[in-house]
Amino acid sequence: MEEIRLMKGNEVIAEAAVRCGCDGYFGYPITPQSEILETLTMMRPWETTGMVVVQAESEVAAINMAYGGASCGKRVMVSSSSPGISLMCEGLSYLAGAELPCLVVNVSRGGPGLGTIQPSQADYFQAVKGGGHGDYHLIVLAPGSVQEMYDFVSWGFDLAFRYRNPVMILSDGVIGQMMEKVVLSAPKPRWSDEQIAEMWGSWAVTGKPASRTRNIVTSVELDPLRQERFNHKLTDKYRTICEREARCEMVGCDDADYVIVAYGSSARISQKVVELAAEDGLKVGLLRPITLYPFPEREIERLSHRVKGFLSVEMSMGQMIEDVKLASRCRVPVYHFGRTGGVIHTPTEVYEALKSNFLQK
Amino acid sequence: MAAREVARTPENKVYSKPRLLTDAVMHFCPGCSHGTIHKLIAEVIDEMGMEHEAIGISPVGCGVLAYDYIDIDWVEAAHGRAAAVGTAIKRLNPSKLVFTYQGDGDLAAIGTGETIHACNRGENITIIYINNAIYGMTGGQMAPTTLLGQRTATTPQGRDAAQHGYPFKVGDMLAQLDGVCYVTRQSVHTPASVRRAKKALRKAFENSMQQKGLSFVEFVSTCSSGWKMTPVEANRWLAEHMLPVYPLGDIKG
Ligand SMILES: Cc1ncc(C[n+]2csc(CCOP(=O)(O)OP(=O)(O)O)c2C)c(N)n1
Numbered sequence: 345m346e347e348i349r350l351m352k353g354n355e356v357i358a359e360a361a362v363r364c365g366c367d368g369y370f371g372y373p374i375t376p377q378s379e380i381l382e383t384l385t386m387m388r389p390w391e392t393t394g395m396v397v398v399q400a401e402s403e404v405a406a407i408n409m410a411y412g413g414a415s416c417g418k419r420v421m422v423s424s425s426s427p428g429i430s431l432m433c434e435g436l437s438y439l440a441g442a443e444l445p446c447l448v449v450n451v452s453r454g455g456p457g458l459g460t461i462q463p464s465q466a467d468y469f470q471a472v473k474g475g476g477h478g479d480y481h482l483i484v485l486a487p488g489s490v491q492e493m494y495d496f497v498s499w500g501f502d503l504a505f506r507y508r509n510p511v512m513i514l515s516d517g518v519i520g521q522m523m524e525k526v527v528l529s530a531p532k533p534r535w536s537d538e539q540i541a542e543m544w545g546s547w548a549v550t551g552k553p554a555s556r557t558r559n560i561v562t563s564v565e566l567d568p569l570r571q572e573r574f575n576h577k578l579t580d581k582y583r584t585i586c587e588r589e590a591r592c593e594m595v596g597c598d599d600a601d602y603v604i605v606a607y608g609s610s611a612r613i614s615q616k617v618v619e620l621a622a623e624d625g626l627k628v629g630l631l632r633p634i635t636l637y638p639f640p641e642r643e644i645e646r647l648s649h650r651v652k653g654f655l656s657v658e659m660s661m662g663q664m665i666e667d668v669k670l671a672s673r674c675r676v677p678v679y680h681f682g683r684t685g686g687v688i689h690t691p692t693e694v695y696e697a698l699k700s701n702f703l704q705k
Numbered sequence: 706m707a708a709r710e711v712a713r714t715p716e717n718k719v720y721s722k723p724r725l726l727t728d729a730v731m732h733f734c735p736g737c738s739h740g741t742i743h744k745l746i747a748e749v750i751d752e753m754g755m756e757h758e759a760i761g762i763s764p765v766g767c768g769v770l771a772y773d774y775i776d777i778d779w780v781e782a783a784h785g786r787a788a789a790v791g792t793a794i795k796r797l798n799p800s801k802l803v804f805t806y807q808g809d810g811d812l813a814a815i816g817t818g819e820t821i822h823a824c825n826r827g828e829n830i831t832i833i834y835i836n837n838a839i840y841g842m843t844g845g846q847m848a849p850t851t852l853l854g855q856r857t858a859t860t861p862q863g864r865d866a867a868q869h870g871y872p873f874k875v876g877d878m879l880a881q882l883d884g885v886c887y888v889t890r891q892s893v894h895t896p897a898s899v900r901r902a903k904k905a906l907r908k909a910f911e912n913s914m915q916q917k918g919l920s921f922v923e924f925v926s927t928c929s930s931g932w933k934m935t936p937v938e939a940n941r942w943l944a945e946h947m948l949p950v951y952p953l954g955d956i957k958g
Contacts, residue, residue, distance in 0.1 A: 401818060405789040
């Protein structure tokens, strides 16, 4: 039942949602991710799996629709690009505050403001540090290929339900728009109402059966001491997530003098830099965070005892670099390189930056 | 003592608290309409036998804690977004009775967009709209529904059309939309109006279960604290000043 196809990153998100038994998708058009909604409306999953697809009147409405669906224990997904994600931030805070599972896809573009429609990684802070208000975190996954766009949908839903927390796939216009070979797994059915009652009956709002007391999905608390206690509980959950779920890929880091830290499309570009450096006899490794929250701190900390420096390569003015500095305890120099505003760096540019930072200083 | 015991025999019982109203002490101020409207919702859901099918969506505003008072499943929505939340709940659970409960700040100011579009899509939900011409929860500021000349915390000299526009007649506007099957304006300031309002609520819930489209039930309501009046004065003020601007009765369907 596996299938191999040549597909765009955005199309694959739609395909993955249907194949992993997603119940509802809510979206609003914005470049460079509109193909997600378009692909779903081409696929017409409401006629096959029964999945609901709604074009909302705004991203604000879309995330609140997701909040409604998630309240019922359903697997729900939204997608957007940077300006739309900004509009969703209040809703993300509510989802985290009400401890609801939800998958959010950001195919990000250049900002600030309306910015550009070209790829960017300048939404790192927003995704990883909050965006919305209050003491909460999203779990943030950073796919580096079209295959990972596919795989992370199912993984994202698993994490969202395991921890009852919104999960974001932070992608960018490169991965969303590029075509690659992708292996599609066999479709999984949607959960039945009975399965939802069985698995999530302790919190999901399904219409109160005679067998239980009423369920209430809410994030409001009138007593600050109770809110504080709840925030401690949330933080304990985030601590568990940090201990268990951080993932990264390391290429040539074992004997590297310098390590590039880069995620998503910047990691793809940086792979070439590692090759260029090897040709010149330089030992450069690549550490690719696969989860941005939790951040792969342990691996960076370990490397920081040994390497001569880190280069954080991101399509932004330098955001993830702060986490690299924290994780490495600033034991060695940490530099940033990145084009921004929708400009994609070339491997040569990155390599030149690496050499000028580490070899000519 | 003896007389009280006689009054408590089952044959003499003429009224009891609706079964679906919990014993929680309501936080509403004396003279506020919210409590009466809660009671009607609890009664109608029980009488329709929908206790196990009903999902309510409470707002940000004085109605936020509705889930403490009515014994059904509830979702508390972000300020103004109840209609979007309800859209997904009903689409994903078509056999359920889904309704929102929203104030006039929640629905007619910050949530205007979600409200209009849920109505325009003809979602099979009921919107219960509490129009008390003021922001109750935040301490009595102007709402879109505040009457011209009405004094509030943010219109201390009275609402002035030149600066603040006009009382927003949301129901009349929504009645224009094809997705809306029923729009009615009710109140609970007299026993007769309570009885009529209950019938309207039941009709709306039945529409939702029969997938007829969106039903909108407005309650012209009091906010004695926000209006700085006694409960009796508030009921009188509602009849004298609000009803001429927001006349009661069915607007559509
Ligand atoms: C995004 C956001 N903005 C503002 C508020 C503050 N706020 C809470 S309730 C409310 C207005 C409530 O008025 P209304 O909807 O008329 O309901 P009432 O309290 O009168 O029943 C406001 C502005 C909020 N909670 N969230």
